[in-house]
Every structure is written in C-alpha cells, then in structure tokens.
Amino acid sequence: MSKGPSPRSPRSGPGVTLDAFTDRYAQRTHGMTASEIRALFAVASRPEVVSLAGGMPNLSALPLDAVGKLVGDLVQGSGAQALQYGSGQGDPHLRELICTVMALEGIEASPEDVVVTVGSQQALDLVTRVFCDPGDVVLAEAPSYVGALGTFAAYQADVVHVAMDEHGLVPAALREAIAAVKASGRRAKFLYTVPNFHNPAGVSMAEERRDEVLEICSSAGLLVLEDNPYGLLGFDAPPTRAIRARGGEDDVLYLGSFSKTFAPGLRVGWVLAPHAVREKLVLAAEAAVLCPPQLNQMIVAEYLSTQDWQGQVSAFRGMYRERRDAMLDELPRQMPAGTTWTHPTGGFYVWVTLPGDLDAKVLLPRAVTARVAFVPGTAFFADDNGRSNLRLSYCFPEPERIREGVRRLGGVLAEEVELRATFGSAGSTRPNRPHSEAPAPDMN
Numbered sequence: 001m002s003k004g005p006s007p008r009s010p011r012s013g014p015g016v017t018l019d020a021f022t023d024r025y026a027q028r029t030h031g032m033t034a035s036e037i038r039a040l041f042a043v044a045s046r047p048e049v050v051s052l053a054g055g056m057p058n059l060s061a062l063p064l065d066a067v068g069k070l071v072g073d074l075v076q077g078s079g080a081q082a083l084q085y086g087s088g089q090g091d092p093h094l095r096e097l098i099c100t101v102m103a104l105e106g107i108e109a110s111p112e113d114v115v116v117t118v119g120s121q122q123a124l125d126l127v128t129r130v131f132c133d134p135g136d137v138v139l140a141e142a143p144s145y146v147g148a149l150g151t152f153a154a155y156q157a158d159v160v161h162v163a164m165d166e167h168g169l170v171p172a173a174l175r176e177a178i179a180a181v182k183a184s185g186r187r188a189k190f191l192y193t194v195p196n197f198h199n200p201a202g203v204s205m206a207e208e209r210r211d212e213v214l215e216i217c218s219s220a221g222l223l224v225l226e227d228n229p230y231g232l233l234g235f236d237a238p239p240t241r242a243i244r245a246r247g248g249e250d251d252v253l254y255l256g257s258f259s260k261t262f263a264p265g266l267r268v269g270w271v272l273a274p275h276a277v278r279e280k281l282v283l284a285a286e287a288a289v290l291c292p293p294q295l296n297q298m299i300v301a302e303y304l305s306t307q308d309w310q311g312q313v314s315a316f317r318g319m320y321r322e323r324r325d326a327m328l329d330e331l332p333r334q335m336p337a338g339t340t341w342t343h344p345t346g347g348f349y350v351w352v353t354l355p356g357d358l359d360a361k362v363l364l365p366r367a368v369t370a371r372v373a374f375v376p377g378t379a380f381f382a383d384d385n386g387r388s389n390l391r392l393s394y395c396f397p398e399p400e401r402i403r404e405g406v407r408r409l410g411g412v413l414a415e416e417v418e419l420r421a422t423f424g425s426a427g428s429t430r431p432n433r434p435h436s437e438a439p440a441p442d443m444n
C-alpha cells in the first residue's frame, strides 16, 4: 500500500493542491503571487526574443575598469571596515553624499534623516511595514509600479487607484479618491507616486501639480510617498524640483536609488523621512537586515567621490534618449490605427493603449511566439484594469533591436486586427466587463 504524500513534499494531480503548506501560511502570504514580469523572465530572456519587457538598466556604458580598481582598493585598503557590520541607518559618509545628490532636485536635507536601504524596493517595504495595517488604504497612481503593488499586497493594504493623464496624477481625481475613502469609513495612509518618468506610464507630474498634490495631501493628513529612481534621467531638461523640495519636510517620504544612475546589483537606495518616522524606519530595517551591506555602500560612496558620476549619468541619458527615439520613431510605422502611446521625456518606458477591445494579456503568448515580449498592463493595476494597455521598455536592447521588436509587435497586432475584421467581435480577445468599470487611462 502506498503511503500518502509527506507534508514536506509538494503534491500534484487532479483536485490536489500543489502546495502542501497552503493551510499553514499566514494570511498575508496568500496575497503574494509572482508578478507577470517575473513569470515572463524565463521566455523573455531567450536570445531570439526581443525583450521590451524588463526594466533593466543598460550598464554597458559604465567604466568597469575604474569601478573594478575602486572595489579592489577599498577591500585592500579598508577591508576591515568594508567587510564588517555597519550602522543600521547606513554609512554616515554615504548619507552625506546622498544629500548632495538630492540637492540636484532642490531638496535640502540632513544626513540624520536619511536611511540607506537595500535598493529603494526595501524602502517601499519598510515604509509600508511601518504605516500599514491590513485593510488600510494606499492611494496609488493608475497604473503603478508593479514592485510597489507587490509590497502593498504583502502587507494586506488595499490599493485605491487615482487617475493619471499626460501631466501625471490628476489632482481632481486625488481629491475625489480621498473623499471616497473617507466616506467609506476607511483610512488612507499615504499616496504612492512616481512623479518623474513614471514606471510604467512614461509621463511626469507637471510642476504646478506637484504643489497642488502636496497641498491636497497635507490638508487631508495624508503622507506622500515620492518614489524617484529616474529623476536624473531626463532627456531634455534639468531635473524638476521634487515634491519633497516644495515644503514637504513633514508630509513627504522621499525614496531614491543608485540602481538606474550607477548599478542595480549593488542594491543601494535610500529613504528621506521626517525625523520621528526615520527612527521607526531604522528599527524596522534593523529587524529586517541588521544593516545594509557595508561594502556596497562604501563602493557607492567612493564612486560618487572619485569618479565623474554626473558625466556618467549624462552618458546614460544620451544612450537612453537614442533608444527612446528609436522606439518612438518606429511605433507610428507599425501600430494599427487607433493605437496610442505616451512620449516619455526621460526614463525607460512607453505605455501603449490598444485600439478597440484588444487584450494585451491574451496577445502576449502570440507576441512571444513572434519573438517579442512586453508586459501586459494588468500587471500595473491592483484591480482588473489595464487589459488594453501594455508597457514597452526601451532601456536595454540596442536601437536596431528595439525597432525589430516594435516591427514584430506590429505584425502580431495587425494580424489580430485583421482577424477581427474578418470574424467580427465573436473573435474578441477581451472578456465582456461591466460598464461601471473605470476606463483604462489614455495618456496620449
């Protein structure tokens, strides 16, 4: 007689759960699901596929010899410190340098109020951990960065999306969302926003809206979580003044990162917070990781102090601008009539809105078969929106590969449009949904 499966081995088969631990997980674990981007990684990284899916910075322009020498010198000269535990708040010298980086966006801050984190992703985690109980509301742009949505879900916060247009978050929609949450008897803890070169929307919040958004949030007693990894990657103009720089000392938690301006593999980011919040964040960080990696922090500090890092960022800007141009040049040639898209002035992403009831998620397997990958818009919503949207990244492939990827995508869309013209809406790829559903944002 065969024995039943051990609780430690996964079971499979009809009607049997695949995960033998399901009934033992904490409630919050059930909200943790692989993002659509993660699920895509395996196929999208095949060499024959042009991936317009991932948001990986292109590091080919980094001076690797100089960085290698700097790392070697650090270990040889200061190894006893660099390889040791460090402060839970982060290396004091790096925190000073971070203040000079933030000054480029008009922020005046004390190193005392900066906490170094393991990428800005950990800052998102710490802030949510410190502020959100299960069921608390987080207001977030529609669409929003998928990694932030994953964090909010992990802490069982409810995301209420706020509409955007080509000038970023819409202040009137923010007022309405705050009022609606209040009327429902719930409490919104903060507004999550990516004001510069938005991931995934590719738009930036207009100057005057920044003041208005800050004013709306502070009068409603709502914190602003300003997530700004792309702010120095503008193609046409100097950096825009941060929301934190507009009198937001007590109302804004500002997140920064060296992932897009230096190297994501070092996992060095930071959060600038009002003093009292900063203390809680350090306690939460210590509970999570004791301290951020000392060697990596020293590498970043050394890089900022000894290399022409701003010149390097300028080289990155030139490279990403060329890639953005390739994508924006090819899109009108390849997209079917009625397709619209955003025109980013910095950062990595273009947000596409498909015509009619084309469903990006349904089209993805066909696109991968045609050797091009994108991220379906639904990944960037906590609700069921985003089906007619997709995100294209131009940061990683060479310009000619970007053009080829857009051509392949155009072929897939043209085929779908033709099928529909032949067979009518019976061949519709998008399930019917109630009319009450909010329209997907059109940001062209």
Ligand SMILES: Cc1ncc(COP(=O)(O)O)c(C=O)c1O
Residues within 6 Å of the ligand: 055, 118, 119, 120, 121, 122, 145, 147, 194, 199, 227, 229, 256, 257, 258, 259, 264, 267, 268, 269
């Ligand atoms: C808007 C946004 N926030 C945060 C992150 C996380 O960046 P990191 O943890 O590498 O600093 C990303 C990464 O793509 C992002 O796009």
